[in-house]
Amino acid sequence: MSFIPGNDSPILQILSLGMYVFFIIFIFYGQRIQMYVMVREVENSLHKLRIIKEEGRKTAIEAIKEIGKPTADPSARVDRYLEYFTIGPQSMDPAGIVHKLDHILDTRDERLKEDVRIMAPEAANNDVQINNLENTLEAAMALNYIYKVVRHYYIQGKKTLSLYVIMQLQMILPLVMKEAEAYASALKAFAYGQPIGDGVGPLIASKLMHGYEVRKVPKDCVVASVPFEGRNALVLKAEGPGGNVGKPGDAIEHVIEEQQGNIACLIMIDAGLKLEGELVGEVSEGIGAAIGGPGVDQFKIEAKLTKYKIRNYAVIVKEDVGDAVSPMRKEINDAVDKVIERVRDVVKERTKEGDTILIVGVGNSIGVGQ
Template identity: 35%
Template sequence: MQEPSNVLDVITQLMFMAFLLMAFTGADARLRMYIWAKNIRVKMEEIKGYAEESEKETLEVLKKLNVKNADEIVRRIKEFFHISPVDIEPTDITKRMAHIIRTGQERWERLLSSSLPEDVPRAHKHNAMVMLEITNSLNTIYKIVRHYLLTSLKTNNFFLMMQLWMLMPMISKMSKTLRDALDTFKNCRPVGDGAGPLVAFRLLINKKRLWRPAKDTVAGEVDIEGRRVIVIKAEGPGATVGSPGEAVQRVVEELRGKVDLILTVDAALKLEGEETGQIAEGSGAAIGDPGPEKIAIERAATKYGIPLEAIVIKMSAEEAITDMPEKVAKAVDLVVQKVIERVKELPKGATAIVAGIGNTCGVAQ
């Protein structure tokens, strides 16, 4: 009978030889690719399920609104895409980007409006638009993941497969968040990103007048102890972000630059370790659009030398597009007080613009 130590030596040598054989033949890499591909397929099927559920629920909502050709509208919009403007020539890139974004939005609206009964409220239309956008996003995510998985298998690309496998937990998490957000927008409940519009709503309670300076955007005038404050937000309670940058720019021009402060209030993505509902103050325009709306505010402030300040409420990406957390709702009350205190620092007779940036789903004016 062999000694136990000899048996262990033999097993160790066999394992070492097997390892060398796999390393020289590439079998280890193929085994890892097989395991990664299996894990990616599981996550990919989950994303596919989210996309199908989103499409199904969106169809149900459209049919409840008596939309004609609902199936055709969903089929066309879920495959809709935007082509970014040429960026090697930066001249007027933001104008070109704004034009492309607006063209896409108007195309979606025409497709939906042409099939909607005339008596459907604007809020229901906006909510349906966001649900269509979520369906489009989930469908796009699924197709991109499938593309890179099949490409890595077809080309036997070890590194491409590895990168996709490493990114899948984040992609899967964001896809699930989009799926959860569908229920929030379907029932028109306030989202975390609605913190800015909610601050504006609180300020507009005692408004003197209300008007629309830009598409899907309202402005109201209030008085805070002798200071004139013009509050801007997206027009609710439907799910829309409006055009706050364009609105701020128009108001500033109408006032011929006689504005003492522009203050933007928005949600901001928190860093890991930060608390949800944490409030921070800074300078600049707090707005998360691709560029056109933000630069409109910056240009208006720079043209007339108007101080440009911001207050943000921090939250995660998941909290921003799903039901507003209690901590964010409580932080809104504190931000309202901070805005009032900041306005009171201005001399009496001064004029300030406060823009509540974000999706105004479930928040009126």
């Protein structure tokens, strides 16, 4: 039998037969082949995630051993810590859910801090080091969680041989890997106490309040009264230099109540996620409560501002998720003076001399004193 009419070369016949077979295989098994290619890609990423996660765990254990000088090996306790979970409040009847969530988050925070104190007895009375260790462990916890979720969908996709499960996972993997790599570089920043991109808000507040008397306000925040363009600026930030975001919601509520609502405006400075194509360190201005997190602080701030009819302005420094949790980039550091100028413009244009204004630097104060 000849597959190519008029040509009797045996090699050519084998080749054309091979082509036919290959073509038929692709008709019936094309999708499956495509799936194997995707599974392979996911497998490679999962392998990378596992190494990053393991290194995260080891970095956290080493930091605890180095700073906390525990008498026993903290590995088992670290492993328990990495598996902690938080159950969100029931939302069938949403009234009061913010306060329930607030309570759950407070409990979680206290529990994790207590655990770090037990793991690192030498640093138990040093809040800066306890906060830094807690942040290191939280980064390791995030890496552990990312790895487990990706592994879950990978195994589920392989078990069910579902192209669509694998396809969804493969499509979001570049973003997941980017986040995991960001947390991996955050580990070192947290362990060493280096300022991170998210700390640009507290850094600007520090620059404004430096040299003035600072007092503590609940919870874990500091405030200073600073003369600013003929106004009295109350500058607020999370207490540094330990890794701490404080509870700006509670702190702003406290300061506004102290002033009996006599605040001309609130200006919030924070790191904002940039869109692709935008430059790192770009400064942008708008209105509203510039604060991330689960929404509890934003809720409290908005409620208090509405009660006293206080206007709210926001200035953000653009950066991507990787920059936000890794050591601060030079471009972000260079944006500090630009933001101060922008705040100065807002204050001069929107308030009168003699007014009291509230300026809040939102973010993690790690590596930023006051």
